[in-house]
Amino acid sequence: MNSRPSASPATLQDVAREAGVSLATASRSLNGSVRKVHDDYRQRVLEAAARLNYSPNLSAQAVAKGASSTVALLVSDIADPYFSSIAAGVIRAAEAKGLIVTMAATARSSVRELELVRALRGQRPQVIILTGSRLEGPPAHDALVAELQAFINTGGRVVLISQRELPFSTVVVDNYLGARALANSLVEQGYRRFAAIGGARALMTSTDRLSGFADGLAEHGIAIHPNHVARAEFTRDGGYTAGQHLLATGITGVQLVFAVNDVMAIGAMSAFRDGGLAVPESIAVAGFDDISTARDVTPALTTVRVPLEELGSRAVELAFSESDSPANDVVTVGTTVVLRESSPAI
Amino acid sequence: MNSRPSASPATLQDVAREAGVSLATASRSLNGSVRKVHDDYRQRVLEAAARLNYSPNLSAQAVAKGASSTVALLVSDIADPYFSSIAAGVIRAAEAKGLIVTMAATARSSVRELELVRALRGQRPQVIILTGSRLEGPPAHDALVAELQAFINTGGRVVLISQRELPFSTVVVDNYLGARALANSLVEQGYRRFAAIGGARALMTSTDRLSGFADGLAEHGIAIHPNHVARAEFTRDGGYTAGQHLLATGITGVQLVFAVNDVMAIGAMSAFRDGGLAVPESIAVAGFDDISTARDVTPALTTVRVPLEELGSRAVELAFSESDSPANDVVTVGTTVVLRESSPAI
DNA sequence: CCGAATTGGGAAAGCGTTATCCGTCTCCTG
DNA sequence: CAGGAGACGGATAACGCTTTCCCAATTCGG
Numbered sequence: 204m205n206s207r208p209s210a211s212p213a214t215l216q217d218v219a220r221e222a223g224v225s226l227a228t229a230s231r232s233l234n235g236s237v238r239k240v241h242d243d244y245r246q247r248v249l250e251a252a253a254r255l256n257y258s259p260n261l262s263a264q265a266v267a268k269g270a271s272s273t274v275a276l277l278v279s280d281i282a283d284p285y286f287s288s289i290a291a292g293v294i295r296a297a298e299a300k301g302l303i304v305t306m307a308a309t310a311r312s313s314v315r316e317l318e319l320v321r322a323l324r325g326q327r328p329q330v331i332i333l334t335g336s337r338l339e340g341p342p343a344h345d346a347l348v349a350e351l352q353a354f355i356n357t358g359g360r361v362v363l364i365s366q367r368e369l370p371f372s373t374v375v376v377d378n379y380l381g382a383r384a385l386a387n388s389l390v391e392q393g394y395r396r397f398a399a400i401g402g403a404r405a406l407m408t409s410t411d412r413l414s415g416f417a418d419g420l421a422e423h424g425i426a427i428h429p430n431h432v433a434r435a436e437f438t439r440d441g442g443y444t445a446g447q448h449l450l451a452t453g454i455t456g457v458q459l460v461f462a463v464n465d466v467m468a469i470g471a472m473s474a475f476r477d478g479g480l481a482v483p484e485s486i487a488v489a490g491f492d493d494i495s496t497a498r499d500v501t502p503a504l505t506t507v508r509v510p511l512e513e514l515g516s517r518a519v520e521l522a523f524s525e526s527d528s529p530a531n532d533v534v535t536v537g538t539t540v541v542l543r544e545s546s547p548a549i
Numbered sequence: 550m551n552s553r554p555s556a557s558p559a560t561l562q563d564v565a566r567e568a569g570v571s572l573a574t575a576s577r578s579l580n581g582s583v584r585k586v587h588d589d590y591r592q593r594v595l596e597a598a599a600r601l602n603y604s605p606n607l608s609a610q611a612v613a614k615g616a617s618s619t620v621a622l623l624v625s626d627i628a629d630p631y632f633s634s635i636a637a638g639v640i641r642a643a644e645a646k647g648l649i650v651t652m653a654a655t656a657r658s659s660v661r662e663l664e665l666v667r668a669l670r671g672q673r674p675q676v677i678i679l680t681g682s683r684l685e686g687p688p689a690h691d692a693l694v695a696e697l698q699a700f701i702n703t704g705g706r707v708v709l710i711s712q713r714e715l716p717f718s719t720v721v722v723d724n725y726l727g728a729r730a731l732a733n734s735l736v737e738q739g740y741r742r743f744a745a746i747g748g749a750r751a752l753m754t755s756t757d758r759l760s761g762f763a764d765g766l767a768e769h770g771i772a773i774h775p776n777h778v779a780r781a782e783f784t785r786d787g788g789y790t791a792g793q794h795l796l797a798t799g800i801t802g803v804q805l806v807f808a809v810n811d812v813m814a815i816g817a818m819s820a821f822r823d824g825g826l827a828v829p830e831s832i833a834v835a836g837f838d839d840i841s842t843a844r845d846v847t848p849a850l851t852t853v854r855v856p857l858e859e860l861g862s863r864a865v866e867l868a869f870s871e872s873d874s875p876a877n878d879v880v881t882v883g884t885t886v887v888l889r890e891s892s893p894a895i
Numbered sequence: 896c897c898g899a900a901t902t903g904g905g906a907a908a909g910c911g912t913t914a915t916c917c918g919t920c921t922c923c924t925g
Numbered sequence: 926c927a928g929g930a931g932a933c934g935g936a937t938a939a940c941g942c943t944t945t946c947c948c949a950a951t952t953c954g955g
Contacts, residue, residue, distance in 0.1 A: 211615075212673070212703040214911055225935045230913060238914095240933070256699045261671040262617055263911035265608035266940050269557075273651070281640060282858065284841075287633035294627060294654050303672065305619070305651040308640050325607040326649065327558070353602045357558040439845075469845055476847075495630075499785075499815055501822075501847040512628065560941055571905045576943060584944090586903070609941035612910050 213255040222251035233259065261303075265327065273303045274519065275323040279311045279335030284494055285511060289334055289364060292515025300519070302329060309335060313343040320350050324359070330522040334364035334514075360522045364514055367407065372532045374517045378408055378491075379415035381507040381538030382461075385489060386419025388540045389459060389505075393549040394487065398431035398454050400445040400462040400471055406437065412463040412491055431457060435467070442470025450478045458487060459546060465490035465497045465506055472500065472545070487546040502544035509538055559601035568597035579605065607649075611673065619649045620865065621669040625657045625681030630840050631857060635680055635710060638861025646865070648675065655681060659689040666696050670705070676868040680710035680860075706868045710860050713753065718878045720863045724754055724837075725761035727853040727884030728807075731835060732765025734886045735805060735851075739895040740833065744777035744800050746791040746808040746817055752783065758809040758837055777803060781813070788816025796824040804833060805892060811836035811843045811852055818846065818891070833892040848890035855884055 219229035224244055232240045232248040240248075251257075265271035274297045278286040290306065297304045305326060309316040316333075323331060331354060348369060351361045355371075363373040389397075399416060402409035417427060433448045435441035442462055449460065449471075460475075462468035468490030472482050480486050483502055490497060493508035513536055521534050565575035570590055577586045578594040586594075597603075611617035620643045624632040636652065643650045651672060655662040662679075669677060677700060694715060697707045701717075709719040735743075745762060748755035763773060779794045781787035788808055795806065795817075806821075808814035814836030818828050826832050829848055836843060839854035859882055867880050 210703060216911075226912085227914085227935060227937090228933090231934090234913090236913085238933070244934080258667060258670045260612070260673060260911055262608040262611035262673065263940095264913075266606070266612050266910090266942080267912035267914080269913090269940065271608055280637065281627075282630070282634045282637035284628070284630055284633070287630070287636075288628045290633075290652075291626065291628035291654065294652060298653065303651050303653065303668070305649050306636075306640060307644065307649065308637065321604060322649070324604045327606060327608065357556055496842045496845050499842050499846050561943095562941075572942085573905060573907095573944080574903090577904090580943090582943085584903070590904080606941055609910095610943075612912080612940090613942040613944080615910065615943095 212260070213257045215257070215259065217255055218248060218252045218257050221255060222247040224248060233257075234264075271327045271329070272301060273305055273326055273328045274522075275326060275328040275331045276304055276306045277309060277316065277319055277323070277331065277333045277335070278306065279309055281306065281308050285492070286335060288511035289515040289518075292512035292517075293332060293519055294515075295512070296516035296519035300523070302519075311335065313347065317343060317347050317350060320347065320354075324350070324354050328359070330360040330362060330519065332362050332364065332515075332518050332522070333366075334518075362518045362522045364518050365408070367533070370531055372521055372530070372534075374514055374521060374534045374536065376408075376509050376514065377535050377537050378411035379418075381509070381540070382412040382415030382463075382491065383419035383422075384538070385461070385491070385505075385507050385540050386416045387422065388542060389461075389489065389546060390420065390423045390425065392542070392546060394459045394546070395425060396456050396458045397425070397427050398449055398457045398460045399427055399433070400442060400449070400460060400467055401432065401434050402437040402441070402463055402467075403434065409437070409463045416461055437464065437467065439466040439470040442467030443474045444470075446471035446474025447478065450474065450480070454486075458549070459489060460486060461489045461491075463491055465492045465494045465504060468504055468506070468545075469496065469500055472504075483545050483547055487549075489546050493541055497541075497543070505543045505546040506541050507538045508541050510536055558606070559603045561603070561605065563601055564594060564597045564603050567601060568593040570594060579603075580610075617673045617675070618647060619651055619672055619674045620868075621672060621674040621677045622650055622652045623655060623662065623665055623669070623677065623679045623681070624652065625655055627652065627654050630842075631838070632681060634857035635861040635864075638858035638863075639678060639865055640861075641858070642862035642865035646869070648865075657681065659693065663689055663693050663696060666693065666700075670696070670700050674705070676706040676708060676865065678708050678710065678861075678864050678868070679712075680864075708864045708868045710864050711754070713879070716877055718867055718876070718880075720860055720867060720880045720882065722754075722855050722860065723881050723883050724757035725764075727855070727886070728758040728761030728809075728837065729765035729768075730884070731807070731837070731851075731853050731886050732762045733768065734888060735807075735835065735892060736766065736769045736771065738888070738892060740805045740892070741771060742802050742804045743771070743773050744779075744795055744803045744806045745773055746779050746781065746788060746795070746806060746813055748780065748783040748787070748809055748813075750780070755783070755809045762807055783810065783813065785812040785816040788813030789820045790816075792817035792820025793824065796820065796826070800832075804895070805835060806832060807835045807837075809837055811838045811840045811850060814850055814852070814891075815842065815846055818850075829891050829893055833895075835892050839887055843887075843889070851889045851892040852887050853884045854887050856882055 215229050219226045229248050231238050232245040276293050294304050307319045361371045363371050401413045433445035435445040462471050468488050472488050490504050490506040493506045497504040497506050561575050565572045575594050577584050578591040622639050640650050653665045707717045709717050747759045779791035781791040808817050814834050818834050836850050836852040839852045843850040843852050
């Protein structure tokens, strides 16, 4: 079925010859140029191109124009639904602008990240978008900033997603406000006594959510007892461990446990169940993120929806709005509280 | 913080000048060339490059060499964990080969898919990888085949993932064998009376899994009553509907319901529960795919693991193994049965 | 020691485009 | 009907890089 395995693709020169016009005319008729070309010529060229199955060489265009039409996206792990949703948003927004997205995965290594930024820079993309937390040692951090700065200095744009720590434009989630809103909704549902599960103290995401939640409760004169706050890894297993910990140290009287993300909440739910506490009958649970699993667990998880795709599309938009004023803008996207069966009204 | 907003990136010419050597020498020292260059010269060039923060222009290299170093990946929807896992595998394998991955999403539209293939062809990628089912009308189908064939004729490679219908190299999942193995395991667990939920008759994936399951049971002299097979959409809601349907038409005596994919199985679980049947006490359930949610639902879902990442990495490998013999190879990847709480031994 | 390989730097010819510049031709104005 | 102004096609010079090809300087065999 595969006929001639190789023969070079038709070039613009071929098309011009086939149409009996000059290279310049062919170029002008195939891409929007400022210059007009007569309809009959243009027709001839278009037909010739179709006949030869011509497809313009993007690399050559990039070289000639001095600007490529790609967006580079760096994520920790594309298989993670958090990042893949962001990627979907980036791709959607980029396609709308006629840009192609190239992706690479850092596997959470800051060394790898640096290498990849370097490599991607070679593509001369319009934008480099970075997302995913770095567990960085400062040296790698500085090198990364330097590399990105070099990219900006030579006309590139850089946008970060969800990390305020670096001196570049950023799209962030309003973790604080989301958690506060959740606290309010839960109080409205009748809950009064809470416990919480957080991540490492250094994780901005975790602390923002925790303090938003605490402040939301404070508005109603409610406080969480320090003993009722557990900290663990930002994973499902971390949530399980934290759940066990709470169980062990005693949470009698606590009506609801708030975990700073859904996977931890789900882990905690397992821990409670394994410890003999029915969810939500004996203890209610709430999370944060609204990953798709949140809807499918039993009971379905009350959480705060983070518009992940929007995070991605906003990043692309931010990059281009910025074109005139290359300041380090921060765009904040809001969240929505989603009440489900894991926290029934009481 | 953003110093000079624009100045063009350093070129190889700049590096050569800075190092006081010719363009040719600079090129030869910065990329592995056949030709050797004296260590002192090479050192000078390397230092100059570092000083200028030089990063080779990949587009220019591609034009000069006549070959780019990218892999193009087309998926239906990157936010879908099925595709994002495949993408992860593709990215991993491509990076290992020093290739950059560019991705686009078809949103399941065959028109869009055709457009994207056309656009991606402009990148002159080494490989185009296509995955995701097409709900095609034949015209779009033919145009797509023509476009891909044109790409191959001009020296490109095409690999499909999980779709035997098109005349190109393909990586497929052994759905039949996986389902058969699942059937055997379930019989071993003590189950004897089964119902099944499938997708549309035209969906190869669904029919392969169904027939594999049936054949596996047949080995033990067990058959599924035709009335105990429901068909619905390949989604969670489809599974719910099918579950309700089974409930309505009566499945007394049935011990386990096999759904051809996990999302349908999860939908069916909800339907059973809503219909008053406890899972797994009154009825056991099994799915196929092992999406990450399968582990998190309650009860955790028995299923057949499909090595999605491997699907992606195999596709890349297939593309390059093929380089000598451009045949339309088919690589089949195996699956693993994963028994969980939704089908306890009885 | 002399001529023949061998080594390795530099000039320059591409690669497939776009963009600048230069004509020619037509059309409008007075 | 002269003369200036648009239109618009065609050469051709970039763009940033790789890769011949050429040639001077070494090394080496006899």
